[in-house]
Amino acid sequence: MSTATRRDRGERALDTAFLEGTLGFTIRICQLKVFDDFIDRLARRDLRPAEFSILCLIADNPGCRASRLAEYLWIKQPNFVPLVAGLEQRKLVLRRRSETDRRFHDLFLTALGRRVVAKAKIVVADQEQYLTDRLGRKKRDELLEALRTVARLDLRADR
Amino acid sequence: MSTATRRDRGERALDTAFLEGTLGFTIRICQLKVFDDFIDRLARRDLRPAEFSILCLIADNPGCRASRLAEYLWIKQPNFVPLVAGLEQRKLVLRRRSETDRRFHDLFLTALGRRVVAKAKIVVADQEQYLTDRLGRKKRDELLEALRTVARLDLRADR
DNA sequence: TATTGTTATACTCTATAACTATA
DNA sequence: TATAGTTATAGAGTATAACAATA
Numbered sequence: 001m002s003t004a005t006r007r008d009r010g011e012r013a014l015d016t017a018f019l020e021g022t023l024g025f026t027i028r029i030c031q032l033k034v035f036d037d038f039i040d041r042l043a044r045r046d047l048r049p050a051e052f053s054i055l056c057l058i059a060d061n062p063g064c065r066a067s068r069l070a071e072y073l074w075i076k077q078p079n080f081v082p083l084v085a086g087l088e089q090r091k092l093v094l095r096r097r098s099e100t101d102r103r104f105h106d107l108f109l110t111a112l113g114r115r116v117v118a119k120a121k122i123v124v125a126d127q128e129q130y131l132t133d134r135l136g137r138k139k140r141d142e143l144l145e146a147l148r149t150v151a152r153l154d155l156r157a158d159r
Numbered sequence: 160m161s162t163a164t165r166r167d168r169g170e171r172a173l174d175t176a177f178l179e180g181t182l183g184f185t186i187r188i189c190q191l192k193v194f195d196d197f198i199d200r201l202a203r204r205d206l207r208p209a210e211f212s213i214l215c216l217i218a219d220n221p222g223c224r225a226s227r228l229a230e231y232l233w234i235k236q237p238n239f240v241p242l243v244a245g246l247e248q249r250k251l252v253l254r255r256r257s258e259t260d261r262r263f264h265d266l267f268l269t270a271l272g273r274r275v276v277a278k279a280k281i282v283v284a285d286q287e288q289y290l291t292d293r294l295g296r297k298k299r300d301e302l303l304e305a306l307r308t309v310a311r312l313d314l315r316a317d318r
Numbered sequence: 319t320a321t322t323g324t325t326a327t328a329c330t331c332t333a334t335a336a337c338t339a340t341a
Numbered sequence: 342t343a344t345a346g347t348t349a350t351a352g353a354g355t356a357t358a359a360c361a362a363t364a
Contacts, residue, residue: 014231015219019212022283023290023299024193026306028208031190032233034183037314049187050331053178060174067345072173074191079332081347103340103345124181127314131182134312135305140182143305146298147185153293155196155286209354226322238355240324262322262363 023150034127041123045116050075050083052124055117058093058107065098066105092116182309193286200282204275209234209242211283214276217252217266224257225264251275 019025038049047055050073057069070080084107087093092113098104109117132140178184197208206214209232216228229239243266246252251272257263268276291299 014216014223014227016216016231018215018219018280020307020310021303022287023303023306024197024208024283024286025212026303026310027186027190027193029233029310030306031186033310033312033314034186037318038183040315048330049183053184056177057173057175060177064173065345068173072175074188075331076333077346078334078348101341101345105346121177124183127183128181130314130317131309131312135308139305139308142301143309144180144182144185146294146302146305147182147189148179149294149298150290150302151179151185151188151192153192153290155192155289156199158289159196207353224322234354235356236323237325237357260322260364264323 034131038124038127041127042120045120045123047116047120051087052117052120054083054087055092055109055113055120058109059114059117062108063106066095066107069107087113193290197283197286200286201279204279204282206275206279210246211276211279213242213246214251214268214272214279217268218273218276221267222265225254225266228266246272 035049042049042052053073054069057072058064066080066084067077070077073080075083084093084095084105088095091110094108094110095105096108098106135143194208201208201211212232213228216231217223225239225243226236228234229236234242243252243254243264247254250269253267253269254264255267257265294302
């Protein structure tokens, strides 16, 4: 958009009261904005949000199973395969057949993977700090807690 | 997933503390869950979330311009065209060339469009009520207010 | 020359069915 | 028979460039 806002050009503001009065729409806009910024920050490290979240989970859960991660991240198994395969090709992740049950893939980070995730976490911390600065520590913590409450709900199943 | 949880089968729980300690990831999971439920609820009316939001905005802003809506909804103009064209074909929306500037398309709801959006709003209200019941009115209102604060930020531009 | 809407098109993300190998 | 991972593939959603009409 040009530097002059629509308001500057004398246009009437949109009445957005209904949508902005709903949690659903507002969560959606927040997610778009936060991810837009996040994707841009992470691009320098050649990581997508999904890849970053996978690396984080393997870092804190060495030897975890692929299907377990996919389920938690709401990524369908067939879509999860090329994600992990890509990370393995880049020497960030190691896949190993479980010895107790050879159907499973146990996942580990390589030394390089640990370095990459450590640096990427700094990028995330920067964004989180930016948000905390704008909201204030107390409101930020309350926001996170409320969101975690929503995240734990099983909306479709509860109906 | 089967009825027995992973915990029941004796699997160790994932350590997800890092990701769940970030606003970015938690907002993302909330958005996925809320939209999954929302899409399912709206499916009976053959409406997608984007279509619903467009109808809502036209309802409260008759005669508004297509480009104005697309910008607000974070939908790129080329992707907005088939959305509105579809709504017009279904006789929910009316596109009219502006008389003052024939480049613009002014958007209106048809009588049918008004009926459809009114019914869809009930579906949304149900979901919002469900969330309010779980969170409590006060926490729900605080959550919405905090989200609106985040939604107003211009994260990328502010860096 | 700039802007709105449009077309064409490519890329990413997501979804489903069917296969394999293991159990 | 059931499960983890895989392959193939189709469908959304999203992105950019270029064009026509209009200003």
